[in-house]
Amino acid sequence: MVRQTILTVDDLIYPLFVVTGRGIKREIPSMPDCYQQSVDNIVQEVRELKAIGIPAVILFGIPDSKDETGSSALRDDGVVQTAVRAIKDAVPDMYVITDVCLCEYTSHGHCGVIEKGDVSNDKTLMLLSKEAVSHARAGADMVAPSDMMDGRVMAIRQALDSEGFSQLPIMSYAAKYASAFYGPFREAAESAPQFGDRRSYQMDPANRREAIKEVALDIEEGADVVMVKPALSYLDVISDIKASFVLPVAAYNVSGEYSLVKAAARLGWIDGDKVMLEVLTSIKRAGADMIITYFAKEAARLLNS
Ligand code: PBG
Numbered sequence: 001m002v003r004q005t006i007l008t009v010d011d012l013i014y015p016l017f018v019v020t021g022r023g024i025k026r027e028i029p030s031m032p033d034c035y036q037q038s039v040d041n042i043v044q045e046v047r048e049l050k051a052i053g054i055p056a057v058i059l060f061g062i063p064d065s066k067d068e069t070g071s072s073a074l075r076d077d078g079v080v081q082t083a084v085r086a087i088k089d090a091v092p093d094m095y096v097i098t099d100v101c102l103c104e105y106t107s108h109g110h111c112g113v114i115e116k117g118d119v120s121n122d123k124t125l126m127l128l129s130k131e132a133v134s135h136a137r138a139g140a141d142m143v144a145p146s147d148m149m150d151g152r153v154m155a156i157r158q159a160l161d162s163e164g165f166s167q168l169p170i171m172s173y174a175a176k177y178a179s180a181f182y183g184p185f186r187e188a189a190e191s192a193p194q195f196g197d198r199r200s201y202q203m204d205p206a207n208r209r210e211a212i213k214e215v216a217l218d219i220e221e222g223a224d225v226v227m228v229k230p231a232l233s234y235l236d237v238i239s240d241i242k243a244s245f246v247l248p249v250a251a252y253n254v255s256g257e258y259s260l261v262k263a264a265a266r267l268g269w270i271d272g273d274k275v276m277l278e279v280l281t282s283i284k285r286a287g288a289d290m291i292i293t294y295f296a297k298e299a300a301r302l303l304n305s
Pocket of ligand 1: 111182198
């Protein structure tokens with residue numbers, strides 16, 4: 001009766017990594033129990049997720065071929081687009097979110113197109129808009145731009161509206177920090193930058209008030225849900241955003257946060273289940289309305305039992 005924070009399976013969004021081919025299920029070495037999977041296996045997995053009550057998934061695509069502009073991200077027959085169609089066909093009431101970004105699709109691994117050795121913000125906007133529209137056409141329920149280009153929420157909103165998707169919400173990775181906690185994800189998504197780093201477009205981990213500015217801009221541009229990422233080292237930021245705005249707040253409990261807990265649990269140094277639930281509860285306590293987490297399945301099993 002007096003507990004102030006209750007974590008439930010309804011809060012959880014499970015990330016999935018989609019590859020081309022059939023019958024593929026490859027464990028990601030730095031993320032135990034997480035896999036790169038072909039669409040057939042993804043659909044099977046989504047059925048299981050639905051059965052244990054997980055309401056939503058977010059999809060990341062790993063294409064067969066990469067190029068300078070990440071053109072495979074925009075194809076209607078691309079890896080994410082194909083997965084969305086298959087999931088919505090097989091499990092229509094699973095809520096499907098798509099990550100909108102170019103880093104998995106570019107040969108250089110940056111989140112936008114390169115011009116004179118750095119990412120060109122404005123040239124990237126058009127590509128992201130096309131990618132979002134193609135996810136929408138495939139049947140995505142919400143698009144989630146994670147690139148951190150300035151102005152991309154407005155560009156995507158306008159593109160969606162003009163293509164007949166004015167009802168489709170945007171979850172913006174609004175306060176996304178240039179974090180070393182993304183390391184395992186970059187292995188999973190094969191998206192590590194081949195030169196430089198992402199500090200010209202992602203935020204400085206030392207900056208707290210700047211997050212409020214980033215979120216305010218995205219809301220002005222039309223974001224429907226705003227995200228803080230990573231989560232665990234940024235609980236103060238989650239709390240600030242929750243207090244400053246009325247939109248739903250998402251938090252991304254990122255790959256490195258997952259791997260730390262998994263590794264220590266495997267070594268027998270911590271009680272993995274208890275630490276996992278404590279981590280997720282603390283993210284919710286800080287103010288997250290929804291949590292994207294690789295723990296979603298394990299947490300659901302414990303929360304349901
Ligand atoms: C793509 C993207 C990244 C993550 C989600 N979308 C990596 C990055 O920005 O380098 C990280 C997620 C995680 O670590 O779990 N831009």
